[in-house]
Amino acid sequence: MRSESLRGYALLSPTLVVMLFSMCAPFALMVLMSFWAQHGFKFDTSFTLANYREALSSPIYKALLFRSLKISGACALATVLISYPMAYYVAFHVHRRKLLWIILMTLPFWTSYLLRVFAWKIVLGYNGVINSGLKVVGLINHPLEFLLYSPTAVVITLAHAWAAFAVLPLYVSLEKIDRSLLEAAADLGDGPALRFLRVTLPLSLPGVMAAMLLIFIPTVGDYVTPALVGGPNGIMIANMIQAEFGKVNNWPMGAALAIAMMVIVALISLVYVWVLRKATEQIG
Amino acid sequence: MSGNDSYIVIENVSKHFGPVIAVDQIDISIRAGEFFSLLGASGCGKTTLLRMLAGFEVPTSGEIYIDQMPVTAVPPHKRPTNMVFQNYAIFPHLNVRRNIAYGLRAAKLSKAERDHKVDEALELVKLPGLGARSATELSGGQRQRVALARALIKRPKVLLLDEPLGALDKKLREEMQLELRALQQSLGITFIFVTHDQEEAMTLSDRIAVMSQGRVLQMASPKEIYDHPNSVEVADFIGQMNFMDAIVTDRTGSSLVLDVAVLGQVTVANGAASLQPGAQAVVAIRPERLSLSSTKTARNGNCIEGAIQSVAYLGDRSHFYVSVNGREQPLAVVAQDTDLAGAPSLGSKSKVWVSWQDDALLLLPKD
Amino acid sequence: MSNVSYIQRPNRVLLIYALIYLAYLYIPVLFLPLFSFNDSLYVAFPLKGFTTRWYVEMLDNEPMQAALLNSLKVGVVASIVATLLGIFGAKAVSRYRIFAQKAVVSTIMLPLVIPGIILGVALLILLSRLGIGLSLVTVTLGHILICVPFSMATLMARFEGLEASFEEAAADLGDNAWWVFWRVTFPVVFPGILASLLLCFTISFDEFIMAFFLAGSDPTLPIFIYSQLRFPQKLPGVLALGACILMVSFVVVFVSQWLQGRGGLAAIDKDHRP
Numbered sequence A: 001m002r003s004e005s006l007r008g009y010a011l012l013s014p015t016l017v018v019m020l021f022s023m024c025a026p027f028a029l030m031v032l033m034s035f036w037a038q039h040g041f042k043f044d045t046s047f048t049l050a051n052y053r054e055a056l057s058s059p060i061y062k063a064l065l066f067r068s069l070k071i072s073g074a075c076a077l078a079t080v081l082i083s084y085p086m087a088y089y090v091a092f093h094v095h096r097r098k099l100l101w102i103i104l105m106t107l108p109f110w111t112s113y114l115l116r117v118f119a120w121k122i123v124l125g126y127n128g129v130i131n132s133g134l135k136v137v138g139l140i141n142h143p144l145e146f147l148l149y150s151p152t153a154v155v156i157t158l159a160h161a162w163a164a165f166a167v168l169p170l171y172v173s174l175e176k177i178d179r180s181l182l183e184a185a186a187d188l189g190d191g192p193a194l195r196f197l198r199v200t201l202p203l204s205l206p207g208v209m210a211a212m213l214l215i216f217i218p219t220v221g222d223y224v225t226p227a228l229v230g231g232p233n234g235i236m237i238a239n240m241i242q243a244e245f246g247k248v249n250n251w252p253m254g255a256a257l258a259i260a261m262m263v264i265v266a267l268i269s270l271v272y273v274w275v276l277r278k279a280t281e282q283i284g
Numbered sequence B: 001m002s003g004n005d006s007y008i009v010i011e012n013v014s015k016h017f018g019p020v021i022a023v024d025q026i027d028i029s030i031r032a033g034e035f036f037s038l039l040g041a042s043g044c045g046k047t048t049l050l051r052m053l054a055g056f057e058v059p060t061s062g063e064i065y066i067d068q069m070p071v072t073a074v075p076p077h078k079r080p081t082n083m084v085f086q087n088y089a090i091f092p093h094l095n096v097r098r099n100i101a102y103g104l105r106a107a108k109l110s111k112a113e114r115d116h117k118v119d120e121a122l123e124l125v126k127l128p129g130l131g132a133r134s135a136t137e138l139s140g141g142q143r144q145r146v147a148l149a150r151a152l153i154k155r156p157k158v159l160l161l162d163e164p165l166g167a168l169d170k171k172l173r174e175e176m177q178l179e180l181r182a183l184q185q186s187l188g189i190t191f192i193f194v195t196h197d198q199e200e201a202m203t204l205s206d207r208i209a210v211m212s213q214g215r216v217l218q219m220a221s222p223k224e225i226y227d228h229p230n231s232v233e234v235a236d237f238i239g240q241m242n243f244m245d246a247i248v249t250d251r252t253g254s255s256l257v258l259d260v261a262v263l264g265q266v267t268v269a270n271g272a273a274s275l276q277p278g279a280q281a282v283v284a285i286r287p288e289r290l291s292l293s294s295t296k297t298a299r300n301g302n303c304i305e306g307a308i309q310s311v312a313y314l315g316d317r318s319h320f321y322v323s324v325n326g327r328e329q330p331l332a333v334v335a336q337d338t339d340l341a342g343a344p345s346l347g348s349k350s351k352v353w354v355s356w357q358d359d360a361l362l363l364l365p366k367d
Numbered sequence C: 001m002s003n004v005s006y007i008q009r010p011n012r013v014l015l016i017y018a019l020i021y022l023a024y025l026y027i028p029v030l031f032l033p034l035f036s037f038n039d040s041l042y043v044a045f046p047l048k049g050f051t052t053r054w055y056v057e058m059l060d061n062e063p064m065q066a067a068l069l070n071s072l073k074v075g076v077v078a079s080i081v082a083t084l085l086g087i088f089g090a091k092a093v094s095r096y097r098i099f100a101q102k103a104v105v106s107t108i109m110l111p112l113v114i115p116g117i118i119l120g121v122a123l124l125i126l127l128s129r130l131g132i133g134l135s136l137v138t139v140t141l142g143h144i145l146i147c148v149p150f151s152m153a154t155l156m157a158r159f160e161g162l163e164a165s166f167e168e169a170a171a172d173l174g175d176n177a178w179w180v181f182w183r184v185t186f187p188v189v190f191p192g193i194l195a196s197l198l199l200c201f202t203i204s205f206d207e208f209i210m211a212f213f214l215a216g217s218d219p220t221l222p223i224f225i226y227s228q229l230r231f232p233q234k235l236p237g238v239l240a241l242g243a244c245i246l247m248v249s250f251v252v253v254f255v256s257q258w259l260q261g262r263g264g265l266a267a268i269d270k271d272h273r274p
Helices: A001-032 A050-057 A059-093 A098-110 A113-124 A128-136 A151-175 A181-187 A192-220 A224-234 A237-245 A251-283 B046-054 B096-105 B110-123 B140-152 B170-187 B198-204 B222-227 B232-237 B336-342 C011-034 C054-057 C061-097 C103-112 C114-128 C136-163 C164-172 C178-207 C209-216 C221-228 C232-262
Strands: A037-038 A041-045 B008-017 B020-030 B037-041 B060-066 B082-085 B158-162 B190-196 B205-211 B217-218 B242-252 B255-260 B266-267 B279-287 B290-293 B303-315 B318-324 B331-336 B351-356 B361-365
Touching: A001 A251, A001 C054, A001 C061, A001 C114, A001 C136, A037 A251, A041 B255, A050 A059, A050 A251, A050 B008, A059 A098, A059 A151, A059 A237, A059 A251, A098 A151, A098 B140, A098 B331, A098 C011, A098 C178, A113 A128, A113 A151, A113 A224, A113 B255, A113 C011, A113 C178, A113 C221, A113 C232, A151 A192, A151 A224, A151 B336, A151 C054, A181 A192, A181 B082, A181 B205, A192 A251, A192 B096, A192 B217, A224 A237, A237 C114, A251 C114, B008 B046, B020 B046, B020 B217, B037 B046, B037 B198, B046 B060, B046 B082, B046 B158, B060 B217, B082 B140, B140 B170, B158 B205, B170 B198, B190 B198, B198 B222, B205 B222, B205 B232, B217 B222, B217 B232, B222 C114, B232 B361, B242 B303, B255 B279, B279 C136, B290 B331, B318 B351, C011 C232, C061 C103, C061 C221, C103 C136, C114 C136, C114 C209, C136 C178, C136 C209, C164 C178, C178 C232, C209 C221, C209 C232, C221 C232
Parallel strands: B037 B190, B037 B205, B082 B158, B158 B190
Antiparallel strands: A037 A041, B008 B020, B008 B060, B205 B217, B242 B255, B242 B279, B255 B266, B279 B361, B290 B351, B303 B318, B303 B351, B318 B331
């Protein structure tokens, strides 16, 4: 058995080496750097917690972090809510050409993220599609200003961009539900609504929770969407991090912010999963 | 239609799935309190028929009545039927208590009343105290009983069972068969049971409908089907049978004389009217109605010579396969241990005489 | 009468919802091609007139073409390398019992859930400390990192679909490792390889944030597009470019998923009723 494991690792080694070099080592170094300071172009490598202190106490950083978490949370919730009926439809009511539907649902996700965000920029803009369209039809006289450059715009754009990410895990968990369970529920007296509430929903809940987490984690660190449609009120922590590596030129601060963000997200996720586990144990 | 005799009426029901005819114009009346089985090989339509009774499939044509009420268009959750599914369909996210009590939600019982009913149901299926167990921790036999309890707790008018014992091992299956029978008789609920296992159907049922290719071949009590199958197909499906081709040579009133392959000339008392001299037919005889002897003893001349090809010893009885002239397949003969007292050492290659009584012969139409 | 059982009877409301949802998914994106033919500098209704001049102008746009070439180079290299690494990885994981397999696979899949900016920034830090200058090579490295999980996932699905006993039978009948791979493994895995190549290429081609951090003086196409967004008169050109990219992506991904077909998501589909 040991030699089999070794042979396996030998085969795996190129992949592991690449991952090690391009992800693990960089992370380790980033953690290290977060304890440094930067003066001009020189790094002061003496250990200091100043960056973290600043990250967690400065009102700007805290506000940005908090806003990022709120926006991502709202986006995750919204996306899962609107995608659930879609996943349900394909799982339960599509009998032919399921593959086609699956591809159609997820296709937009594989195309350029940048372009999709940009598309929303032109849709929501001051003279954009919605505003000019409503004007032409005569519904409004002045453009709606709240559409663009706001946290709302960020949530809308993110929800659209990540919809496919929600649809897939939801679809998988719904597809796996044994149809005879629904027949049994019907046989025992439950109409369609009750069947959904008592059987389908509980059994699909793991998929729902997974989808929410799957969307929450990456969107906290999104850069492009807040940059293009967020405006000054809608920027998120990633934009700050980018600034630290760019104009502000304080790499250790940027590293500390990045790590702080990841740690907070990881903690929230763990708590979330733990709470979920407790809750499902109660029901069963 | 009188009440009890036609408690469940399946009237000219057909079900088509596109070009496939799963159920073909079936007429069945089932009595109240009856243990009724639908028996047939896979694909014969029995499960489709059951599902139409439950409401999961809608008949392409025909009507279904339960206790005088037409239910053809009624959705499953509004029917007075409950079903035990083949895979049991136990809800994995609920424990045993909640599974069993699932159908009681609409009854608006108090918690105490509900708990009492669940305990009662658990007693009924011999699983006392298992209420708190999680659904995923049950053995196959236990899941089967939970499914049964869940379906019976509402005391439905009709219990539908879709091959519920198929996944159990032999001993457990036989145990459950006896329990099911006892349960049905004590509760008095009409059971409709689907199976492909003819022994099971014979053991459990008051009446059996033997099905093939969407049609009912014969519907009668187990004894009637066994002793008087109406066709080669039914005769072959139930129990073992020896078949021989025959031609009618003479007819006097209802008495027929036939020339049967291997057996020679035989006389059958009540031949069907359609069988005139020259007509082809099939003569059949059960293996246990044939007797073996090492000497030619039969008084009535019903005796032929043969040689034992192989023997299967089953403890209380033995299956002999006897090759005879004029027949490629050996004749199957079943003899109880006591029958062979006079001829103890009948083994392979032994010469034997096979004999039978006149009334043991069955006359069946040729397909 | 319907052939479909009661539980699966059709639902009009959900169908309408599904169609609206699909419209919601596609329409915002479809505005890009729509306005790329609009004879106006501004993206607004009413439409001003049909024109193809924005597309024609792309032919003279040298910086754009250079960026396009860069993206193609990076995409091709990244997809090939990521797919190769994915093949090795998938084979190792599905054929050998490896110590700490779950941990290893989870690590390899990590880039899927870590925001791109973090991966980009971390790699930037390493490269700068090592004194390695930023260029298309560093961008390619970053792209390989994020493509490997997709490649592994695609190929693991394929390998799992291939019974180990096929390969064992071939070996038993006399094929050495190379021939076993060529005659048994490869034909079955090939659609997965193709799908992985297409998928990784698309991911790399469209990827912006990591490229943003890791690129030197040669921009990739997304970086080029991003830089143009500041200039209003460049807007229609960006629309035209965007429309082209979108259409090509659609086709490429559609084909890749269709090839994946039986081995991928559709394998979960239990309702294979004709």
